[in-house]
Amino acid sequence: MQLSARNQLPATVTSINAGEAIANVELDAAGVRLVASITVEAVRQLGLAEGSQVLAVIKASDVIVAVND
Numbered sequence: 001m002q003l004s005a006r007n008q009l010p011a012t013v014t015s016i017n018a019g020e021a022i023a024n025v026e027l028d029a030a031g032v033r034l035v036a037s038i039t040v041e042a043v044r045q046l047g048l049a050e051g052s053q054v055l056a057v058i059k060a061s062d063v064i065v066a067v068n069d
Helices: 040-046
Strands: 008-018 022-029 032-039 053-057
Touching: 008 032, 008 040, 022 040, 022 053, 032 040
Parallel strands: none
Antiparallel strands: 008 022, 008 053, 022 032
């Protein structure tokens, strides 16, 4: 699989909290906690479970930077 997105982080699924339509998939990317909100259908289609090795692809239109006063 080749993607144009440059922010690609190998990660491990640490938990899946599924609702009716949306699941919050918690990831560990080299010690950094990420949470992806995806459809429950996508979780099933991808065969995701705790311990699954995945690639987190991050594509954001905005990045907010803050500093202390």
